[in-house]
Amino acid sequence: MKAGRIVLIVIGALVALLGFGLLAGGAGALVGYASQRDDDGFFRTPEVRLATPTYAIESDRIDLETRPGPSDWLIDRGGLGTVKLVVEPAEETQVFAGIGPSAEVAAYLEGVSRDQIRDIDLNPDRVRYRRRDGDAVPAPPGEQSFWVATSSSSETGDLRWEVESGDWTVVLMNADASPGVDTDARLGIKVDWFLPATIALLAGGLVLLLGGTALAIIAGRGLARAPAEPVTVTGPAPFPPPATPGGAVATAGVPGVAVVPSPAPHYPLTITGHLDDELSRGLWLVKWLLAIPHYIVLAFLWLGFLVVTIIAFFAILFTKRYPRSLFDFNVGVLRWSWRVGFYSFSALGTDRYPPFSLGPADYPATLDVVYPEDLSRGLVLVKSWLLAIPHYLVVSIFGWGWWLGSGGRDEVGWTGPGWTFAGTFGLIGLLAVFAGISLLFRGRYPSGIFAFVMGMNRWLYRVAAYVTLMTDEYPPFRLDQGGDEPVVAAAPPITDAVEP
Secondary structure, three states: HHHHHHHHHHHHHHHHHHHHHHHHHHHHHHHHHOOOOOOOOOOOOEEEEEEEEEEEEHHHHHHHHOOOHHHHHEEEEHOOEEEEEEEEEEEOOOOOEEEEEHHHHHHHHHOOOOEEEEEEEEEEEEEEEEEEOOOOOOOOOOOOOOOOOEEEEOOOOEEEOOOOOOOEEEEEEEEEOOOEEEEEEEEEEOOHHHHHHHHHHHHHHHHHHHHHHHHHHHHHHHHHHHOOOOOOOOOOOOOOOOOOOOOOOOOOOOOOOOOOOOEEEEOHHHEEEOOOOOOOOOOOOOHHHEEEEEHHHHHHHHHHHHHHHHHHHHHHHHHHHOHHHHHEEEEEEHHHHHHHHHOOOOOOOOOOOOOOOOOOOOOOEEEEOOOOOOOOHHHHHOOHHHHOHHHHHHHHHOOOOOOEOOOOOOOOOOOOOOOEOOOOOHHHHHHHHHHHHHHHHHHHOHHHHHHHHHHHHHHHHHHHHHOOOOOOOOOOOOOOOOOOOOOEOOOOOOEEOOOO
């Protein structure tokens, strides 16, 4: 049953990722449709300079030959659209532009010195040619009857051609067939079905994104259904219980009792890790191998995490609320990742194999995030790419952290929008290895290293919760070391007056 739900999570994440890709592609196409067209509705390329001392400039063969079938049907009915070639002579010379069947163009230019375009770089503007030498002098191109589209002008020529099946070549020459062609050219294309296809791409991407996300969340909620783990309090109390003036310890409900609220955590995200009393000397050497099944599942879970965070962004922007089911799923992914990290090279704190679960479990490492009832619309726009920059600079030293802009990966391979869950072997991993070496030779885990590693992990996960929109509370610049969360003292107790 659990394996089946994990498979559903993987399928849902893949479907959602495909939907996100289609949605992004459709959005990019829509932006291009709105911004890259000229007044006639053609998508246009930048202008490029074409010049040769020979008689002509020709393109490579444009092979649109098709066999009978859907592609031939599409081309013959104008499915590839209309091509526009705009030619502007560099000097007051009439320039001819024509498109013709490749075989007839080759026969016309046989033995004629010409340059064939091999490659065009638009940035910077650079054209590479292949020289075809010859001694023949061509007849004026306008006298030829095989052209399917032509333009001839001493100012700006405009060649238009309804694309059809065949093998074609584009030729630029001086209209009088003299050598030395020099012109600026720009290519454009107009496809009537482009906008409907873009809308269909957006709609299909949205359906797949929502459907895949819903599938992953439903399967994940099944994994998360587990009884809450018991809370074990270890160590001395943060402060002594209040006492009556007579020195007796106050008890709730009795006159003279001080009502003391429970201590509260410093931050909405709480993370704990309890070091095993006895750790294997050598098991840590192969934990990276034993954890591979978790890494594979987490890779897909983090894809779902990315999709859920994007959906939550818009939900918070419009409603000021993080949908509870999405929130629980993302908390589960963080929780699962922390358990695997605590087992492996984020801490090496336990030899107990992590459970395959998004929910709370009886495990030495725990993570939870307080659900926010209300979130700021304004902060959601600037948290991850602006406000968290100081934290990025700090946590990058720890080894894995949130970076702006460029791509990267962590141990589970997740990359996010505008920031990256990067995967470098930093201070956390280095100290974990030092602890492993101590285990190997001395049989004990240095308590100072464990406390410091826990503090760094705590800082990292607080930043993670903040930049993924799970809280508006800014992470503190503080290394809270140790296995348990620090607590803040409650407000001063309110005591009833006691008669002498």
